[in-house]
Amino acid sequence: MRLADNGTRIVKLPKLKPGKHKLTARFAGTRATTASKSAPVVLTVTRKR
Secondary structure (H helix, E strand, O other): OOHHHOOOOOOOOOOOOOEEEEEOOEEOOOOOOOOEEOOOEEEEEOOOO
């Protein structure tokens, strides 16, 4: 991660089946920063048209 990323990261998710999926993000931490975990969010996947 670079300073210019402003603390954001884009990830590619595997193909998920249609429906609701609960996702969390986790950061393992470093010597300078403690580990953390996001609150769960619900992602709704719809089928392609």
